[in-house]
Amino acid sequence: MSQEARERAVLAAVRERRQQVNDAIDDDLPVAEPERLYEASRYILEAGGKRLRPAVLLLTAEALADTSDTPPYREFPDCIGGHVDVMSAAVSIEVIQSFTLIHDDIMDDDDLRRGSPAVHREYDTETAILAGDTLYSKAFEIMLETGAPPERGLRAMRTLAExxxxxxxxxxxxxxxxxxxxxxxxxxxxxxxxxxxxxxxxxxxxxxxxxxxxxxxxxxxxxxxxxxxxxxxxxxxxxxxxxxxxxxxxxxxxxxxxxxxxxxxxxxxxxxxxxxxxxxxxxxxxxxxxxxxxxxxxxxxxxxxxxxxxxxxxxxxxxxxxxxxxxxxxxxxxxxxxxxxxxxxxx
Amino acid sequence: MSQEARERAVLAAVRERRQQVNDAIDDDLPVAEPERLYEASRYILEAGGKRLRPAVLLLTAEALADTSDTPPYREFPDCIGGHVDVMSAAVSIEVIQSFTLIHDDIMDDDDLRRGSPAVHREYDTETAILAGDTLYSKAFEIMLETGAPPERGLRAMRTLAExxxxxxxxxxxxxxxxxxxxxxxxxxxxxxxxxxxxxxxxxxxxxxxxxxxxxxxxxxxxxxxxxxxxxxxxxxxxxxxxxxxxxxxxxxxxxxxxxxxxxxxxxxxxxxxxxxxxxxxxxxxxxxxxxxxxxxxxxxxxxxxxxxxxxxxxxxxxxxxxxxxxxxxxxxxxxxxxxxxxxxxxx
CATH class of the missing domain: 1.10.600.10 (Farnesyl Diphosphate Synthase)
Structure with a gap:
């Protein structure tokens, strides 16, 4: 396969999953009270991004499942007859990525992110620190929603924390x-x-x-x-x-x-x-x-x-x-x- | 009991547990690489504090155990014949408290904390943001060390995240x-x-x-x-x-x-x-x-x-x-x- 054809195939695969990831972010990280805090927390997530890390996660799940049909991500068959919501894990990882971008932009004093103002420019530094902190714990909350048996759920939490x-x-x-x-x-x-x-x-x-x-x-x-x-x-x-x-x-x-x-x-x-x-x-x-x-x-x-x-x-x-x-x-x-x-x- | 006698009793109870909490913080949050990051992360924890929240946690465990001897906190008897390290949970809570103080001091632009310079003054704002972020995930890592059965461990993680x-x-x-x-x-x-x-x-x-x-x-x-x-x-x-x-x-x-x-x-x-x-x-x-x-x-x-x-x-x-x-x-x-x-x- 030529480099160009490969790039097309990759981008198509990422794009196919991106909309589902975006919908899942809306579901798992709704704008709650206080509204301004949650809007700031979602600001970078809404500014776009390829969702490469979620795509890697979902594709890995699919590769492990080894079926020609893609099973629903929210009820994904595990290797021993159960079901797990792998989409929660994908959202959690993207939420962590977003938290690090918000705090990194403050630390590096960068004005732009994905072509839009960085959160500490669009809002203010206090709100940006707090938005990052909110995403941080939200990522852990979301990772708790995989429905995996407790032992596996705990290993996922350990991986996230480390x-x-x-x-x-x-x-x-x-x-x-x-x-x-x-x-x-x-x-x-x-x-x-x-x-x-x-x-x-x-x-x-x-x-x-x-x-x-x-x-x-x-x-x-x-x-x-x-x-x-x-x-x-x-x-x-x-x-x-x-x-x-x-x-x-x-x-x-x-x-x-x-x-x-x-x-x-x-x-x-x-x-x-x-x-x-x-x-x-x-x-x-x-x-x-x-x-x-x-x-x-x-x-x-x-x-x-x-x-x-x-x-x-x-x-x-x-x-x-x-x-x-x-x-x-x-x-x-x-x-x-x-x-x-x-x-x-x-x- | 007079107010004065009560105050003495409370402070004695807190003090008795404080040294053990401080030792546990040293064990559970050692200065690792990069050293400057971990030193900044531990700066407020080392500046003192009564350890009121850990004291509440340890005393609650003791009240539940209902024995005249205080069992060892690292191997605390649960209600159904097992053992749990409640000290890890106490350290985790104090580490979270410390993370919030570091970030709050940046947000409020406060210069002093517990009579010492705030972390963003003693170090710099970048390091203070990062020190808080490090304590944040460390608190989750430490909470994973209670040795509780997975189901209870997960509930503890949920409580911490929420x-x-x-x-x-x-x-x-x-x-x-x-x-x-x-x-x-x-x-x-x-x-x-x-x-x-x-x-x-x-x-x-x-x-x-x-x-x-x-x-x-x-x-x-x-x-x-x-x-x-x-x-x-x-x-x-x-x-x-x-x-x-x-x-x-x-x-x-x-x-x-x-x-x-x-x-x-x-x-x-x-x-x-x-x-x-x-x-x-x-x-x-x-x-x-x-x-x-x-x-x-x-x-x-x-x-x-x-x-x-x-x-x-x-x-x-x-x-x-x-x-x-x-x-x-x-x-x-x-x-x-x-x-x-x-x-x-x-x-």
């Missing part, structure tokens, strides 16, 4: 890296694993836990999510340098301007590039396109962008290999394609 | 009240129930859930916590006006300066007092002691402070009455005394 702790640890590492000059590649990959990849890992693992798959399968699904999630973040780092600003929705090269440590800057520094000197404007708005182009050229000459792309590709291959525990079926094939798509996507 | 959502809703209402002129008493009491009382209710209920008490007992314990928690907050409002600044650890009358809605200002406004005009300085530091005294006198003349004290006393009596579901023993007696103490305390 995942959230890891995300906080990863974000703390990322902030810390901004003022450190001695970050090494392994630390960077650990940061990406904690900050970004564990949520993909949770999305892929939860159906295994909730539907009572065997431990080998659960572990393989977790590793699929981890590797694919790391690749996703590294591809984000590549795209920040290679996609025109208009398509990217933000200034190309913003990571360089903000002195963000990425796998690319780490490789470049190790290969003699003066990374701090590549772009030294205070404000992304002051950076000319020519200056960005020159910086990107320097990184390309050092082989750093290719290095990152190759690494992302290796991680995706490693991730896909873990899917071999699943029966061969269309859903598994889509999970493989999503992995490829994450590093082939243009933005 | 409690956190309520606290956010209450805080949102409190912020909303600052810019509204038409708040009524019932709304205020609902805000206090959500923002403050539900955590006391959770503390009192969790041993019932974890030790498998009957539903009538569980419900009564919840109502004990709710009423006592509301009384606690109303007493805080009274103390803000009646205790000298030096003892209070902050400017007396700060609620008036900050235009906070309290049960006292609501009563005063209903009785013809121009509450907004009582103290109209921009900065608490500009307010003279004489101005505060005059404002307090006006509220006293309107009967508003007495009204609040009477209401707190009624709530405490109502709360204590719910304890009748417990066997008569020393721990139950201490829970009654704690309720009295919360409205008799000087600060």
């Amino acid at each position: 995942t959230c702790t890891h995300i906080c640890e990863g974000q703390a590492m990322d902030i810390d890296f901004e003022t450190r000059g001695d970050v090494v590649t392994d630390e960077y990959l650990e940061m990406v694993e904690l900050k970004t990849a564990v949520l993909y890992a949770a999305a892929a693992t939860l159906p295994g836990l909730l539907l009572s798959a065997d431990e080998e399968t659960v572990e393989a699904l977790y590793n699929y999510g981890l590797r694919v999630g790391q690749a996703f973040q590294i591809q984000d780092d590549v795209l920040d340098l290679t996609v025109p600003s208009a398509e990217l929705g933000k200034q190309r090269g913003s990571d360089l301007v903000e002195d963000k440590t990425t796998i690319i800057t780490l490789h470049a520094a190790e290969h003699g590039v003066d990374v701090d000197g590549l772009l030294d404007a205070e404000d992304p708005a002051d950076v000319t396109e020519a200056a960005v182009q020159a910086a990107v050229q320097a990184l390309q000459d050092a082989g750093s962008i290719q290095y990152a792309s190759d690494l992302a590709e290796d991680l995706v291959e490693e991730g896909k290999a873990h899917l071999e525990v699943l029966p061969e079926n269309e859903a598994r094939h889509r999970l493989e394609q999503i992995a490829d798509y994450l590093i082939e996507r243009g933005y | 409690t956190c959502t309520h606290i956010c809703e209450g805080q949102a209402m409190d912020i909303d009240f600052e810019t509204r002129g038409d708040v009524v008493t019932d709304e205020y009491l609902e805000m206090v129930e959500l923002k403050t009382a539900v955590l006391y209710a959770a503390a009192a209920t969790l041993p019932g859930l974890l030790l498998s008490a009957d539903e009538e007992t569980v419900e009564a314990l919840y109502n004990y916590g709710l009423r006592v928690g509301q009384a606690f907050q109303i007493q805080d409002d009274v103390l803000d006006l009646t205790v000298p600044s030096a003892e209070l650890g902050k400017q007396r009358g700060s609620d008036l300066v900050e235009d906070k809605t309290t049960i006292i200002t609501l009563h005063a406004a209903e009785h013809g007092v121009d509450v907004d005009g009582l103290l109209d300085a921009e900065d608490p530091a500009d307010v003279t002691e004489a101005a505060v005294q005059a404002a307090v006198q006006a509220l006293q003349d309107a009967g508003s402070i007495q009204y609040a004290s009477d209401l707190a006393e009624d709530l405490v009596e109502e709360g204590k009455a719910h304890l009748e579901v417990l066997p008569e023993n020393e721990a139950r007696h201490r829970l009654e005394q704690i309720a009295d103490y919360l409205i008799e305390r000087g600060y």
